[in-house]
Amino acid sequence: MFDFLKIFGGKSESSSEQAHKRLKFVLIHDRANVSPEVMEHIKNDIIKVISHYMEIDQKAMEISLENDQDAVALVANIPVNRMRPVAGHRR
Amino acid sequence: MSEVIVITSGKGGVGKTTTTANLGVGLASRGKKVVLIDTDTGLRNLDLLLGLERRIVYTLVDVVQKRVNYGQALVRHKKYTNLFLLPTSQVADKTAIEPAQMLELVEAMKSEFDYILIDCPAGIEQGYETAVIGADWAIVVTNPEISAVRDADKIIGKLQAANKKIKLVVNRIRPQMVKDGTMLDMTAIDDILSLECIGQVPDDDKVVDSANRGVPVVESKDSAAGEAYRDIVGRVCGEDIPFKPLEVETFWQRLKHVFGR
Ligand SMILES: Nc1ncnc2c1ncn2[C@@H]1O[C@H](COP(=O)(O)OP(=O)(O)OP(=O)(O)O)[C@@H](O)[C@H]1O
C-alpha cells in the first residue's frame, strides 16, 4: 500500500513520545543497576525451575537485561549439561 | 490524628519548597493546625516564600541540639494563625542534624499538629535521610522533563525500599507545549512512574510574582497554579477532585499577556 502519511510529511514521532519511550527504557536499567541483588534472586529462581527438567551449568549461566530500539528483554544464556530422566513426568 | 508528609524530588529546583509553602497555607486556611519544617539546612528558602524571614530567632539545628525547645523556634504566621514554620539554619550544613534526632523531634510534635510538612533538600545524601525518616508518606515533585522524571524515579525507589507511600505532583507543565507534542503530559509520567498523581501544576508567572511578595499563590483566585494547588490541598485532605483539562492560552489571552500588565 502507499504510505500517504509518509509522502505528505505526516507525523514523525513527537519529542514527547520520544521522551516517554526513552524514559521507560532507562528506568528499567536504572532500577536493575541499583539492585544487582534482584538479578541474583531472579537467577536463582530460574535455576530452581529449570533444574527440575535439565541439568544446567550453573556457573556458566548468565542473565542480563538487554535492549534494542524500543524494548527491554531479559536474556538468559543457560548451558544445558543433560536432560533429567524425569522430564515431562512432573505434574 | 497527625499526618507527617515529606515533600521530596531527587532533582533540585523542581518546586519542592513552592509546593510545601502552598500546601501549608492551603491546609491552614481550611482550619488545620500545620507546621512546616525546612530541612534544607544551609540553603533555607521556605521562610522567604512565606514572608517570615525577618522573624526567625532559633532554628531546627538549635532544637535538635537541645539548646531550645521546638516551641521557642516556631515562627507563627500572622495571617494564618494556625500555620507555623520551623526554620533551619542558614550557616550550618546538612550534617548538623542526624536522622535519629529528626525522628525524635517529629514524634514529639505529632500530638500538637494536624499536619507536619517537611521540605526536603535536593539530592540523596544525609539531608534526604533526615527529611524522610519521620514521614508517614511522601509527595514526590517532578517537572515534565526527562532528567527530572529520571531523578524522581531514583527517589521513588529509595522511598519504596523504606516502605513509604508515595504520591506524585507534576509541576511547571506548559499546556501549549503538551498540545504541540513537545512536552510530556501527566498521563505519560503516570505511565512511566506508575504512582498516584495528586496534582498537575501549570508553569505560571504568578508563582514567581507571589514568591517576590512572600504570599503563596494558593490564595490568588486568578492564578492557574493557585487553582491547581487548591486541588492538591483538597486531595491531601482525602477529597476526590477530578483533574481539570489544562487550559491553553487563546490568541487574545496571549496578546494580553504580552502587552497588558
Ligand atoms: N508552577 C511554577 N510556575 C513557575 N515557576 C515555578 C513554578 N514552581 C516553581 N517555580 C519556580 O522554580 C524555582 C524553584 O522552585 P523551588 O524553590 O520551589 O524548588 P525546589 O525544588 O524547592 O528547589 P531546591 O531543590 O533548590 O530546594 C523558583 O524560582 C520558583 O519560583
Ligand SMILES: [Mg+2]
Ligand atoms: Mg527547596
